[in-house]
Amino acid sequence: MSDSNGHAYASGLARRGICFLVLLAAAGCTAETGVEPADLLLVNGRVYTFAWDDPALDGTPAANAPFDADGWHPDAEAVAVRNHEIVFVGSDREAQAYRGGETEVIDLAGSTVLPGFVDSHTHIANLGANLERVDLVDVASEAEMVRRVAARAAEVEPGEWIVGWGWDEGAWADRYPDNRLLSERVPDNPVILRGLHGFAVLGNRKAFELAGITADTEAPVGGEIRFDPHGEPTGILVNNATDLLDDALPEVTQARLEARVLAALEAMAASGYVAVHEAGADAALMLAFENLEREGRLPIKVYAMLSHSDEGLLREWLDRGPDTDPEGMLTTRCVKAFYDGALGSRGAKLLEEYSDMPGHTGVGGEEYGFDARGMAEMMAAGFQLATHAIGDAANRGTLDFIESVYREHPDARNNRHRIEHAQVVHPDDFERFAELDIIASMQPPHAVEDKTWAEDRLGPERVKGAYAWRTLRREGVHLIFNSDLPGSDHDIFYGLHAAITRRDKDIQPPGGWYPEQRMTAEEAVRGYSVWAAYSAFVEDRTGVLEPGRWADITVIDIDPLVVGSTNPEELFDGSVELTIVGGEVVYRRESR
Numbered sequence: 001m002s003d004s005n006g007h008a009y010a011s012g013l014a015r016r017g018i019c020f021l022v023l024l025a026a027a028g029c030t031a032e033t034g035v036e037p038a039d040l041l042l043v044n045g046r047v048y049t050f051a052w053d054d055p056a057l058d059g060t061p062a063a064n065a066p067f068d069a070d071g072w073h074p075d076a077e078a079v080a081v082r083n084h085e086i087v088f089v090g091s092d093r094e095a096q097a098y099r100g101g102e103t104e105v106i107d108l109a110g111s112t113v114l115p116g117f118v119d120s121h122t123h124i125a126n127l128g129a130n131l132e133r134v135d136l137v138d139v140a141s142e143a144e145m146v147r148r149v150a151a152r153a154a155e156v157e158p159g160e161w162i163v164g165w166g167w168d169e170g171a172w173a174d175r176y177p178d179n180r181l182l183s184e185r186v187p188d189n190p191v192i193l194r195g196l197h198g199f200a201v202l203g204n205r206k207a208f209e210l211a212g213i214t215a216d217t218e219a220p221v222g223g224e225i226r227f228d229p230h231g232e233p234t235g236i237l238v239n240n241a242t243d244l245l246d247d248a249l250p251e252v253t254q255a256r257l258e259a260r261v262l263a264a265l266e267a268m269a270a271s272g273y274v275a276v277h278e279a280g281a282d283a284a285l286m287l288a289f290e291n292l293e294r295e296g297r298l299p300i301k302v303y304a305m306l307s308h309s310d311e312g313l314l315r316e317w318l319d320r321g322p323d324t325d326p327e328g329m330l331t332t333r334c335v336k337a338f339y340d341g342a343l344g345s346r347g348a349k350l351l352e353e354y355s356d357m358p359g360h361t362g363v364g365g366e367e368y369g370f371d372a373r374g375m376a377e378m379m380a381a382g383f384q385l386a387t388h389a390i391g392d393a394a395n396r397g398t399l400d401f402i403e404s405v406y407r408e409h410p411d412a413r414n415n416r417h418r419i420e421h422a423q424v425v426h427p428d429d430f431e432r433f434a435e436l437d438i439i440a441s442m443q444p445p446h447a448v449e450d451k452t453w454a455e456d457r458l459g460p461e462r463v464k465g466a467y468a469w470r471t472l473r474r475e476g477v478h479l480i481f482n483s484d485l486p487g488s489d490h491d492i493f494y495g496l497h498a499a500i501t502r503r504d505k506d507i508q509p510p511g512g513w514y515p516e517q518r519m520t521a522e523e524a525v526r527g528y529s530v531w532a533a534y535s536a537f538v539e540d541r542t543g544v545l546e547p548g549r550w551a552d553i554t555v556i557d558i559d560p561l562v563v564g565s566t567n568p569e570e571l572f573d574g575s576v577e578l579t580i581v582g583g584e585v586v587y588r589r590e591s592r
Helices: 003-015 020-026 092-098 124-130 142-153 180-185 205-211 240-246 254-270 283-294 311-320 372-380 392-408 410-415 427-435 444-450 454-465 469-474 492-501 521-527 530-535 560-566 568-573
Strands: 040-043 078-082 085-090 104-107 112-115 117-122 162-167 191-195 200-203 223-227 233-239 273-281 301-307 330-338 384-389 418-421 439-442 478-481 553-556 576-581 584-588
Touching: 040 092, 078 092, 085 092, 117 530, 124 162, 124 254, 124 283, 142 162, 142 180, 142 191, 191 205, 191 240, 200 205, 200 240, 205 233, 205 240, 223 240, 233 240, 254 273, 254 283, 254 576, 254 584, 273 283, 273 330, 273 530, 273 553, 273 576, 283 301, 283 311, 283 330, 301 311, 311 372, 330 372, 372 384, 372 392, 372 410, 384 392, 392 410, 392 418, 392 427, 427 469, 439 469, 439 530, 444 492, 469 478, 478 521, 478 530, 492 521, 492 560, 492 568, 521 530, 521 560, 560 568
Parallel strands: 040 104, 117 273, 162 191, 273 301, 301 330, 330 384, 384 418, 418 439, 439 478
Antiparallel strands: 040 078, 078 085, 112 553, 191 200, 200 233, 223 233, 553 576, 576 584
């Protein structure tokens, strides 16, 4: 950009109280006398610092935002990084003071620089495993699903387990297949086919035999074994019963688990993410994270939520206490619990019966395995609680539980507790999220993927309280956005598009699904960056591009604020150029 635009940038920075020449002078040097060279210098970019105030609750940009009648404008052109931190943000002209003989200078050629994206609800080991599994995402029929599995069976030894993943258990809930065709086509290999969101599985007869699942097997609490008219298992397990097949799988070695984790984290770096929040790590996965961190092999930062079902791991961390030092690549100060199942498989706990299944309200709370006493103990010890709650009864039950813990342990209110999904909320409960300081951790892709059947489950009135991002924002609730990978595509451009438009990848429906709940482009970006930093207690270290902050940066080839506000469908044309974590370039597009 020309120097004539530099004055506009400087004016915008000064308007927000940022004066970099003053900072340089305070450090004992000026641009005229020279400053210590940067390790990395990004120039000729469209830099959005996000150092301005949050938008109003209706999405209107703040008065000090780089926004005017003509729309969004970047508030800087260059970023300098030294010793893992940002040391300068401003114009290209001023940035030249940080250029030294050893400085890596990257000409961004007009690409957009943003605070690093964070996927704040992931299942990294599953993503890594899925790279090895039979891909069933978007499979349209049972016949096609079985064809793909049979093709894999032809490549492996008889007796070797075959795992597939990705058929949509919500869309198929009224037409779940049985395992007759799968067992006929693949008789010699045990097969387990997981649903897209993990709340239903299909296994062939060989797998059921090895798992010991028979007509006499009782489903665990919060689960269901589907039986045919003759009382024999059909091959379908729902909600907590999925563990019956999962537990029969051969144990994964620690080395293979670490390889999967590393492959998944590298894939996330290539997708523009500087950090992930792992939603439920057991002892083996925690050991993998810890080993990779100790060996310096974590490519991006990991915020780990301990799995509530691993009692030994929770006892260990109760003795240790939460990890409140954010400086490492791995931070552990959260526990993930489940209050109910999924809406698609009708496992979510509702206050009233399902609209498409009279008499059924789902299962939740203690029935579903929620350990109130254990979770209260973790909260009292200073841990953040992240609770999976889908149905309106589950969300109310979680809010009631958290409120009860606050009465006994007032300091627990400071732990920034989260409700994961917050998918269906009763009108009386929205304001309680704000009153109890609860973060709503939500997935924009879920809304546009579930829209084909969600209203069938809930009816036309109750669905208005589902996936209700704007309603929560208007109540002043902290929102964060994420993918719940691998249950949904973690592509950041897809996530932003879904949040801004309430439309799917086919740009449907044209006006958006319940469009009154849409986010603005700025809110969508904040949900994956600035606000995600708050949910991990690091809002003073990252999430904003300012001197003194970690150099966690994502560079993309489109401007999501401009494009997202004017032609959001063009977001799908975007690509990640660079992912920078702590000043280190962990992903660089090959053509750059």
